[in-house]
């Protein structure tokens with residue numbers, strides 16, 4: 001195994017996750033299957049706590065909304081970054097305290113605002129207009145909402161364009177020049193109370209420099225807001241730390257991130273004589289490498305290239321198709337003496353773009369072989385769909401030599417959920 005994937009190992013030619021044989025998992029639980037190592041998940045969270053002992057860490061729920069994973073995040077002392085009323089209800093159910101939840105989003109409805117206000121969580125303001133909307137709803141409900149301002153810091157992380165969120169052209173946030181004015185406006189409005197600043201510059205960022213740059217920009221804005229009499233209790237720098245998907249492309253650790261941003265924040269705050277609470281919102285770097293996705297080969301076909309068609313497509317793992325992402329693949333059973341071949345791995349979906357991996361050297365594959373896609377815990381199941389009439393897969397939690405189902409596999413009845421045929425058509 002590469003990197004620090006010590007929850008994965010190989011024994012007698014079989015891939016193990018913790019002390020569980022992946023061949024057994026696939027045989028007994030079926031495929032496609034998401035399998036999470038509880039040990040790895042907890043260790044990832046503790047790594048953030050060690051790097052940032054004084055900061056709050058809000059798990060970005062969109063990366064993985066499984067209730068058991070959220071429960072573990074809660075047990076390990078994480079808060080939550082939620083993007084919808086649905087995610088809010090999940091994290092409340094998992095026991096994450098309301099004081100540790102931020103409701104984000106660039107397009108919140110009145111119902112979203114009401115849900116956030118009633119739950120008593122902080123809300124991120126994405127535009128000047130949203131201030132007025134939220135204040136009105138809060139007054140109608142007789143409630144007050146604490147708000148953070150989502151700042152667009154205009155920094156350019158070198159990442160896939162679909163996951164860069166802090167560029168001037170991005171749909172997220174209020175431009176840096178406008179924030180201090182908006183903060184003042186919010187201080188005058190009834191029903192809302194500005195308490196902090198927030199930014200999130202993108203995802204799968206593999207250098208620490210853009211984070212340091214964003215922290216600098218946030219300190220500039222903090223100075224401006226403070227000069228105008230704003231009280232800033234919280235500075236939220238978002239998530240976005242990348243992980244090592246490819247064996248040759250290393251990623252910074254949470255402690256590398258801490259070294260890059262903590263001095264900037266400490267200097268900035270010391271100059272102002274204030275000590276706002278730092279918040280981080282890691283998603284991917286908490287869950288991605290804790291989870292593998294097992295999929296079984298249905299057909300091997302020699303055409304322009306060697307295709308191995310497996311039972312998971314972009315309905316199960318959307319990242320390769322959405323972001324051209326690389327997921328490292330390991331055979332679950334390393335049968336002796338098989339020659340190495342180059343394969344393009346495709347799914348069962350009726351679209352030519354349903355390609356999970358290209359040109360991968362793997363031992364010669366036959367029908368029934370199981371492959372493990374590594375680092376599938378972030379934006380994996382959470383982006384799974386029922387497209388093409390495919391029920392969604394099961395999720396498993398492995399701890400030591402045992403495992404538990406943490407989400408049952410859907411069956412065909414899930415495809416019918418919520419559907420009705422109007423009686424007039426039933427003849």
Ligand SMILES: *Cc1c(COP(=O)(O)O)cnc(C)c1O
Nearest residue numbers: 060200203239240281282283284
């Ligand atoms: C997506 C998102 C995150 C998490 O990003 P990762 O790259 O998964 O760490 C954090 N904060 C906000 C506002 C987000 O939109």
